[in-house]
Amino acid sequence: MDVNIYLPRQYYEKTQSKAIPTIFYLSGLTCTPNNASEKGFWQFQADKYGFCIVFPDTSPRGEGVPTDPENSWDFGIGAGFYVNATKQPFNKNYNMYQYVHFELPNELNTYFNKETVEIDFLDNVSIAGHSMGGFGALSGYMKNLSKYKSCSAFSPIVNPMNVPWGQKAFNGYLGDNKSEWKEYDPCELVKTVKNTENKTILIHVGTSDPFLEKQLKPTSLLEASKGTTWEDHINLKFAEGFDHSYFFISTFVPEHAEFHAKHLGLI
Numbered sequence: 099m100d101v102n103i104y105l106p107r108q109y110y111e112k113t114q115s116k117a118i119p120t121i122f123y124l125s126g127l128t129c130t131p132n133n134a135s136e137k138g139f140w141q142f143q144a145d146k147y148g149f150c151i152v153f154p155d156t157s158p159r160g161e162g163v164p165t166d167p168e169n170s171w172d173f174g175i176g177a178g179f180y181v182n183a184t185k186q187p188f189n190k191n192y193n194m195y196q197y198v199h200f201e202l203p204n205e206l207n208t209y210f211n212k213e214t215v216e217i218d219f220l221d222n223v224s225i226a227g228h229s230m231g232g233f234g235a236l237s238g239y240m241k242n243l244s245k246y247k248s249c250s251a252f253s254p255i256v257n258p259m260n261v262p263w264g265q266k267a268f269n270g271y272l273g274d275n276k277s278e279w280k281e282y283d284p285c286e287l288v289k290t291v292k293n294t295e296n297k298t299i300l301i302h303v304g305t306s307d308p309f310l311e312k313q314l315k316p317t318s319l320l321e322a323s324k325g326t327t328w329e330d331h332i333n334l335k336f337a338e339g340f341d342h343s344y345f346f347i348s349t350f351v352p353e354h355a356e357f358h359a360k361h362l363g364l365i
Protein backbone atom coordinates (compact mmCIF):
# COMPACT_ATOMS: atom_id res chain seq x y z
CA MET A 99 0.00 0.00 0.00
CA ASP A 100 0.97 3.60 -0.55
CA VAL A 101 0.11 6.76 1.33
CA ASN A 102 0.66 10.40 0.36
CA ILE A 103 1.02 13.14 2.96
CA TYR A 104 1.14 16.88 2.32
CA LEU A 105 2.80 18.95 5.02
CA PRO A 106 1.86 22.64 4.81
CA ARG A 107 4.33 25.52 4.76
CA GLN A 108 3.53 26.22 8.45
CA TYR A 109 5.23 22.92 9.29
CA TYR A 110 8.51 24.03 7.73
CA GLU A 111 8.29 27.70 8.75
CA LYS A 112 7.35 26.74 12.33
CA THR A 113 4.88 29.65 12.41
CA GLN A 114 1.96 27.81 14.02
CA SER A 115 2.04 27.66 17.80
CA LYS A 116 -0.27 24.60 18.03
CA ALA A 117 0.39 21.21 16.50
CA ILE A 118 -0.68 21.10 12.85
CA PRO A 119 -4.09 19.40 12.51
CA THR A 120 -4.81 16.75 9.88
CA ILE A 121 -7.51 16.02 7.33
CA PHE A 122 -7.75 12.40 6.18
CA TYR A 123 -9.08 12.22 2.60
CA LEU A 124 -10.50 8.85 1.51
CA SER A 125 -10.48 8.25 -2.23
CA GLY A 126 -12.93 6.39 -4.45
CA LEU A 127 -13.00 3.21 -6.49
CA THR A 128 -9.91 2.52 -8.62
CA CYS A 129 -7.85 5.25 -6.92
CA THR A 130 -4.36 5.16 -5.53
CA PRO A 131 -3.31 8.00 -3.21
CA ASN A 132 -2.12 9.84 -6.33
CA ASN A 133 -5.50 10.66 -7.91
CA ALA A 134 -6.56 13.11 -5.20
CA SER A 135 -3.00 14.35 -4.61
CA GLU A 136 -2.62 15.26 -8.28
CA LYS A 137 -6.13 16.44 -9.09
CA GLY A 138 -7.86 17.51 -5.85
CA PHE A 139 -5.84 20.74 -5.33
CA TRP A 140 -5.94 20.35 -1.56
CA GLN A 141 -2.33 21.48 -1.16
CA PHE A 142 -3.01 25.18 -1.74
CA GLN A 143 -5.75 25.03 0.90
CA ALA A 144 -3.46 23.21 3.33
CA ASP A 145 -0.94 26.04 3.01
CA LYS A 146 -3.66 28.68 3.32
CA TYR A 147 -5.05 27.37 6.63
CA GLY A 148 -2.19 25.29 8.02
CA PHE A 149 -3.43 21.70 8.02
CA CYS A 150 -1.74 18.50 6.97
CA ILE A 151 -3.58 16.25 4.53
CA VAL A 152 -3.24 12.49 4.33
CA PHE A 153 -4.32 10.49 1.26
CA PRO A 154 -4.50 6.79 2.22
CA ASP A 155 -4.68 3.98 -0.29
CA THR A 156 -8.03 2.41 -1.18
CA SER A 157 -7.18 -1.24 -0.50
CA PRO A 158 -4.37 -3.55 0.44
CA ARG A 159 -2.03 -4.29 -2.45
CA GLY A 160 0.76 -6.69 -3.27
CA GLU A 161 1.51 -10.31 -3.87
CA GLY A 162 -0.99 -12.70 -2.37
CA VAL A 163 -3.71 -10.10 -1.85
CA PRO A 164 -6.97 -11.50 -3.23
CA THR A 165 -9.08 -9.40 -5.57
CA ASP A 166 -12.34 -9.61 -7.52
CA PRO A 167 -12.56 -13.06 -9.18
CA GLU A 168 -14.05 -11.27 -12.22
CA ASN A 169 -11.31 -8.63 -12.08
CA SER A 170 -13.77 -5.78 -12.21
CA TRP A 171 -12.89 -2.36 -10.76
CA ASP A 172 -15.63 -2.09 -8.13
CA PHE A 173 -14.39 -4.78 -5.74
CA GLY A 174 -11.04 -6.01 -4.42
CA ILE A 175 -7.81 -4.16 -5.16
CA GLY A 176 -8.53 -0.43 -5.41
CA ALA A 177 -11.96 -0.99 -3.86
CA GLY A 178 -11.51 -1.90 -0.20
CA PHE A 179 -14.63 0.02 0.87
CA TYR A 180 -13.20 1.06 4.25
CA VAL A 181 -14.72 -1.89 6.15
CA ASN A 182 -13.07 -4.70 8.11
CA ALA A 183 -13.73 -7.80 6.03
CA THR A 184 -15.02 -10.76 7.98
CA LYS A 185 -15.41 -13.15 5.04
CA GLN A 186 -12.65 -15.34 3.64
CA PRO A 187 -10.39 -14.87 1.74
CA PHE A 188 -10.62 -11.08 2.24
CA ASN A 189 -10.56 -10.99 6.04
CA LYS A 190 -6.79 -11.47 6.18
CA ASN A 191 -5.82 -8.30 4.27
CA TYR A 192 -8.91 -6.14 3.87
CA ASN A 193 -9.11 -4.36 7.21
CA MET A 194 -9.47 -0.90 5.76
CA TYR A 195 -11.65 0.46 8.58
CA GLN A 196 -9.02 -0.41 11.16
CA TYR A 197 -6.28 0.85 8.86
CA VAL A 198 -7.58 4.34 8.01
CA HIS A 199 -9.07 5.24 11.39
CA PHE A 200 -6.51 3.72 13.78
CA GLU A 201 -3.47 1.94 12.35
CA LEU A 202 -2.33 4.59 9.87
CA PRO A 203 -2.84 7.60 12.21
CA ASN A 204 -0.86 5.80 14.92
CA GLU A 205 1.94 4.89 12.49
CA LEU A 206 2.15 8.50 11.29
CA ASN A 207 2.18 9.77 14.85
CA THR A 208 5.09 7.50 15.72
CA TYR A 209 6.97 8.39 12.52
CA PHE A 210 6.61 12.19 12.66
CA ASN A 211 6.28 13.05 16.34
CA LYS A 212 9.50 11.82 17.86
CA GLU A 213 9.83 14.23 20.79
CA THR A 214 6.95 16.69 20.58
CA VAL A 215 3.65 16.51 18.74
CA GLU A 216 4.32 18.66 15.66
CA ILE A 217 1.56 17.20 13.52
CA ASP A 218 -1.63 16.09 15.18
CA PHE A 219 -2.73 12.84 13.52
CA LEU A 220 -4.80 11.63 16.46
CA ASP A 221 -6.84 14.31 18.20
CA ASN A 222 -7.38 17.48 16.16
CA VAL A 223 -8.38 15.63 13.00
CA SER A 224 -11.12 15.72 10.37
CA ILE A 225 -12.20 13.42 7.59
CA ALA A 226 -13.37 13.83 3.99
CA GLY A 227 -13.79 11.57 1.00
CA HIS A 228 -15.16 10.97 -2.47
CA SER A 229 -17.72 8.39 -3.64
CA MET A 230 -16.62 5.07 -2.02
CA GLY A 231 -14.38 7.31 0.11
CA GLY A 232 -17.30 9.62 0.82
CA PHE A 233 -19.06 6.58 2.21
CA GLY A 234 -15.92 5.69 4.19
CA ALA A 235 -15.72 9.21 5.61
CA LEU A 236 -19.41 9.36 6.63
CA SER A 237 -19.38 5.88 8.10
CA GLY A 238 -16.07 6.27 9.94
CA TYR A 239 -17.09 9.68 11.24
CA MET A 240 -20.40 8.52 12.66
CA LYS A 241 -18.78 5.46 14.21
CA ASN A 242 -16.08 7.66 15.81
CA LEU A 243 -17.86 10.92 16.54
CA SER A 244 -15.59 11.88 19.41
CA LYS A 245 -12.48 11.32 17.27
CA TYR A 246 -13.20 13.59 14.28
CA LYS A 247 -13.83 17.33 14.51
CA SER A 248 -15.68 17.42 11.18
CA CYS A 249 -16.70 15.38 8.15
CA SER A 250 -17.39 16.27 4.55
CA ALA A 251 -17.99 14.27 1.39
CA PHE A 252 -18.07 14.64 -2.38
CA SER A 253 -20.63 12.46 -4.19
CA PRO A 254 -20.75 9.83 -1.41
CA ILE A 255 -22.43 6.43 -1.56
CA VAL A 256 -24.75 7.12 1.37
CA ASN A 257 -26.77 3.90 1.48
CA PRO A 258 -24.45 1.04 0.38
CA MET A 259 -26.90 -1.63 1.60
CA ASN A 260 -29.33 -0.61 -1.11
CA VAL A 261 -27.15 0.10 -4.15
CA PRO A 262 -25.19 -2.26 -6.45
CA TRP A 263 -21.65 -1.09 -5.55
CA GLY A 264 -22.35 -1.38 -1.84
CA GLN A 265 -24.21 -4.69 -2.05
CA LYS A 266 -21.38 -6.27 -4.01
CA ALA A 267 -18.78 -4.96 -1.55
CA PHE A 268 -20.68 -5.85 1.61
CA ASN A 269 -21.55 -9.31 0.32
CA GLY A 270 -17.94 -9.93 -0.64
CA TYR A 271 -16.30 -8.50 2.46
CA LEU A 272 -18.93 -9.12 5.14
CA GLY A 273 -21.07 -11.97 3.85
CA ASP A 274 -24.85 -12.02 3.88
CA ASN A 275 -25.47 -11.04 7.51
CA LYS A 276 -27.29 -7.71 7.08
CA SER A 277 -26.79 -6.74 10.72
CA GLU A 278 -23.05 -6.44 9.94
CA TRP A 279 -23.88 -4.25 6.93
CA LYS A 280 -25.95 -1.93 9.12
CA GLU A 281 -22.92 -1.21 11.28
CA TYR A 282 -21.34 0.65 8.37
CA ASP A 283 -24.27 2.10 6.44
CA PRO A 284 -24.66 5.88 7.03
CA CYS A 285 -28.43 5.65 6.50
CA GLU A 286 -28.55 3.19 9.41
CA LEU A 287 -25.95 4.97 11.55
CA VAL A 288 -27.93 8.24 11.55
CA LYS A 289 -30.64 6.33 13.39
CA THR A 290 -28.40 4.80 16.03
CA VAL A 291 -25.60 7.34 16.59
CA LYS A 292 -26.66 10.35 18.65
CA ASN A 293 -25.48 13.74 17.39
CA THR A 294 -25.25 15.19 20.88
CA GLU A 295 -22.95 18.07 19.88
CA ASN A 296 -25.12 19.28 17.00
CA LYS A 297 -22.41 18.55 14.47
CA THR A 298 -23.04 19.30 10.79
CA ILE A 299 -21.85 17.29 7.80
CA LEU A 300 -21.10 19.00 4.47
CA ILE A 301 -21.86 17.12 1.22
CA HIS A 302 -21.57 18.19 -2.42
CA VAL A 303 -23.01 16.16 -5.30
CA GLY A 304 -23.09 17.08 -9.01
CA THR A 305 -26.49 17.03 -10.71
CA SER A 306 -24.91 15.49 -13.86
CA ASP A 307 -23.11 12.74 -11.95
CA PRO A 308 -23.66 9.53 -13.93
CA PHE A 309 -23.78 7.52 -10.68
CA LEU A 310 -26.27 9.79 -8.93
CA GLU A 311 -29.48 7.78 -9.23
CA LYS A 312 -28.15 4.22 -9.18
CA GLN A 313 -25.24 4.30 -6.71
CA LEU A 314 -25.14 7.51 -4.68
CA LYS A 315 -28.78 8.40 -3.85
CA PRO A 316 -27.73 11.26 -1.54
CA THR A 317 -31.26 12.30 -0.60
CA SER A 318 -31.70 8.90 1.10
CA LEU A 319 -29.48 10.22 3.88
CA LEU A 320 -31.74 13.22 4.42
CA GLU A 321 -34.76 10.92 4.44
CA ALA A 322 -33.11 8.54 6.91
CA SER A 323 -32.13 11.43 9.19
CA LYS A 324 -35.70 12.66 9.58
CA GLY A 325 -36.78 12.47 13.20
CA THR A 326 -33.21 11.72 14.35
CA THR A 327 -30.60 13.94 15.99
CA TRP A 328 -29.06 14.41 12.51
CA GLU A 329 -32.15 16.02 10.98
CA ASP A 330 -31.16 19.44 9.56
CA HIS A 331 -27.50 18.69 10.33
CA ILE A 332 -26.65 17.29 6.91
CA ASN A 333 -25.88 20.13 4.55
CA LEU A 334 -26.41 18.46 1.15
CA LYS A 335 -25.58 20.80 -1.72
CA PHE A 336 -26.34 19.96 -5.34
CA ALA A 337 -23.85 21.46 -7.78
CA GLU A 338 -25.67 22.17 -11.03
CA GLY A 339 -24.14 20.51 -14.09
CA PHE A 340 -21.16 18.94 -12.31
CA ASP A 341 -20.23 15.27 -12.75
CA HIS A 342 -18.31 12.73 -10.63
CA SER A 343 -14.82 13.78 -11.65
CA TYR A 344 -11.93 15.60 -10.03
CA PHE A 345 -12.97 18.72 -12.00
CA PHE A 346 -16.03 18.67 -9.74
CA ILE A 347 -14.11 17.79 -6.58
CA SER A 348 -11.38 20.40 -7.05
CA THR A 349 -14.02 23.10 -7.65
CA PHE A 350 -15.51 22.54 -4.19
CA VAL A 351 -12.35 21.61 -2.26
CA PRO A 352 -11.92 25.27 -1.15
CA GLU A 353 -15.37 25.23 0.51
CA HIS A 354 -14.63 21.90 2.21
CA ALA A 355 -11.21 23.12 3.32
CA GLU A 356 -12.73 26.23 4.92
CA PHE A 357 -15.40 24.09 6.62
CA HIS A 358 -12.76 21.80 8.14
CA ALA A 359 -10.39 24.67 8.99
CA LYS A 360 -13.13 26.24 11.14
CA HIS A 361 -13.74 22.99 13.01
CA LEU A 362 -10.01 22.40 13.48
CA GLY A 363 -9.65 25.82 15.12
CA LEU A 364 -7.60 27.34 12.31
CA ILE A 365 -9.97 30.25 11.53
Ligand SMILES: N[C@@H](CCC(=O)N[C@@H](CSC=O)C(=O)NCC(=O)O)C(=O)O
Pocket residue numbers: 125126127128129133137171228229230231342343344
Ligand atom coordinates in the same frame (compact mmCIF):
# COMPACT_ATOMS: atom_id res chain seq x y z
N1 LIG B 1 -12.76 3.17 -14.12
C1 LIG B 1 -14.16 3.42 -14.05
C2 LIG B 1 -14.45 4.74 -13.36
C3 LIG B 1 -14.17 4.64 -11.91
C4 LIG B 1 -14.39 5.96 -11.24
O1 LIG B 1 -15.14 6.81 -11.69
N2 LIG B 1 -13.76 6.11 -10.09
C5 LIG B 1 -13.92 7.32 -9.33
C6 LIG B 1 -14.47 6.97 -8.01
S1 LIG B 1 -16.02 6.16 -8.20
C7 LIG B 1 -16.53 5.76 -6.62
O2 LIG B 1 -15.90 5.40 -5.72
C8 LIG B 1 -12.57 8.00 -9.22
O3 LIG B 1 -12.31 8.70 -8.28
N3 LIG B 1 -11.73 7.82 -10.24
C9 LIG B 1 -10.40 8.32 -10.27
C10 LIG B 1 -10.19 9.60 -11.03
O4 LIG B 1 -9.03 10.06 -11.04
O5 LIG B 1 -11.15 10.18 -11.56
C11 LIG B 1 -14.75 3.42 -15.42
O6 LIG B 1 -14.05 3.00 -16.30
O7 LIG B 1 -15.90 3.83 -15.57
